[in-house]
Amino acid sequence: MERRGVRRHQRIRSTSISTGLVVLVLVVLALVVTGSPGWPRVRETFFNGEDARAVFPDVLGGFWINVKLFMICEVAILALGLAVALARTARSPWLAPVRVAAVVYTDLFRGIPTILLILMLGFGVPALQLQGLPTDELFWAGVALVLSYGAYVAEVYRAGIDSIHPSQVASAEALGLSHTQALRHVVVPQGVRRVVPPLLNDFVSLQKDTALVSVVAVFDAVFAARDYTAYNFNYTPYVVVACFFIVLTVPLARFTDWLSRRWMERERAGQL
C-alpha cells in the first residue's frame, strides 16, 4: 500500500517535471522567434492570413492530386516490392535470371534520385511518341514513384523475410508443406508483420515525395503554393501546404507507434 503511494508520488513528480520543461522550451523558443528584429517581416511574408485564405482552394485542389497519387502508388509499390523481394530470395537454379533481374532492379532504382526518374519518365517516354502509350505526365510521374519506392520497399520486405529463422522452413517442410506453401503460409506472413513499421515509414516518406511530380508540370499542392508564391512574392502558401501534410502524416506516425507496440506486447506475451 505504501509502495503504491510512493510510486504514484514519483509518477506525478516526473510528469510535472517533463511538462514544465516542455512548456519552458516552447516559451523560450517563441520569445526568441517573435523577439527577433526580422520577425514583423517574417510574419508578413510567412504567416499572412489574407494570402493563406487566397491560396487555400488551390492548395486543397492540388492536395487531392497528392492523395490520389500516393494511395494508388502505395498499392502498386507494396505489390512490386513483395514480388521483387521474393524473386531475390528464390533458391531454384531455374529462377536465376529472375534473381539477377531483381538485384539489378533494386541496385539501379535505389541509385537514381527520384526527381531524375520522374523527369526521365514524365518527359522522356512521351517523347518516344509510341502509339498506345499514355502521354499524361501524372501517369508517368506515378510510374516513376512506384519504380523508385518499389526498390526500397523490396529491400525492407527482404529484411523481414530473411529474419525468419530457417528452422521455420525446415519445420514447415517436415510437416509436408512444399517450399512455395512454406513461403506462403509461414515465412511471408511473419516476415511482413515484422517490417510493417518500416513500411509505414516509407509510406510517410512517399506522401511527401509526391511533391516531386511538379517537375513534370503536375500541379500538386506544393506546386500550387509555389506558383502563388512566385507570383505574389509571399511565402504563406508554403506554411499552408506544410499544415496539410502534417495533418496527414502525424496520425499515421502515431498509428505506426501504436501498432508496433501492440505487436511487441503480443510477441512477448506478457513477459514484460
Next chain:
Amino acid sequence: MTLRTIVAVPLLLLVAACAPVDQEGPGDTAADPTPTTADQCATDQLPLLKAGTLTIGTDSPAFSPWFKGNDPTNGRGYESAVAYAVAEELGFSDGDVSWVTVPFNTSYKPGVKDFDFDINQISITSARAEVVDFSDGYYEAAQAVIALEDSPIAGATSVAELADYNLGAQTGTTSLTAIRDVIQPANDPAVFEDTSAAKQALLNGQVDGILADLPTAFYITAVEIPQATLIGQFQPDVGQQEEFGMLFEKGSELVPCVNEALATLRDDGTLDQIEQEWLSDVVDVPELQ
C-alpha cells in the same frame, strides 16, 4: 539545485549565445523620401553591397535574347546590355560590375539581398511591389503564343479561339496569369517550373501551345524549336502596359539613382538602340484580336 535549474541554466545560456544581432542592412535605414541630388548618386556615395562594385543578379541559365551564350558578363543580349549601360551611367566601368546567380524564386526572399539589383525579366505588379522595390520599367512586354506548325491551334487568329486548347506557361509568370485571366481555357493550364520544361511538353504534344513574353517566344521559335511557330501576340492587360523592372531590396536607396540612369538612357535613345540591336526581330508578329 533542482533538476529544473540544472537544465534551465545551460538552456538560457544557449539562447543568449544565439540571440539575434541587429543588422544595419540597407533596408533598415531606408524609407527616406529625400529627393535625389546629383551628389547622392555620385559613384562613391551609392549604397552598395560591396563598395566600388555593382553587384547584379540574374538567373541561370540566362536565356536568349535577354542574354547571350548563358553568360551575363559579355554585355550581349538585351538585359545584359541594359545592365552595363545603367552601370556606366552610374559611373562604373565594365570591370566594376560583378554578376551573381539569383534563381527567380530566391530573388524575393525576405531579408538582406546578395545583389544590388536583379535583372531577370521580372514583371512589375502591385502585389510584388509590397515586398520588393522595382525600378521603372525598362521593357514593355507583350505575351505571345507558341505552337507546333502542324498543330490545329496554329490556325488561331483570336484570343477567344485559344480557349479550346491545352495551354501552358512557366510558374509565377504573367504569361500564366494571362492564360488564367484573359484566355480562360476550358482545361486548367499546365504549369511548368521553367521554359525548358514547357518546351519539352510542347514537343511531346503534352500541351498544344505555350505562352511566354514576346522576345522569349520569338527566340524559342526561331532558334530552339524550329518546327514551332509564333501564332501571335497580345497585350494581357488592357490599359495597363506590362513592364519588366529591376528588382531591389525593399527600401533600397539605389532605386532613384537607377531610375535616373534609366531615364537618361531612354531620353538619349540608348534603350531604343539596345532594343534595336537585340530585340528588333520581334516587331512583325501578328496581333491576336
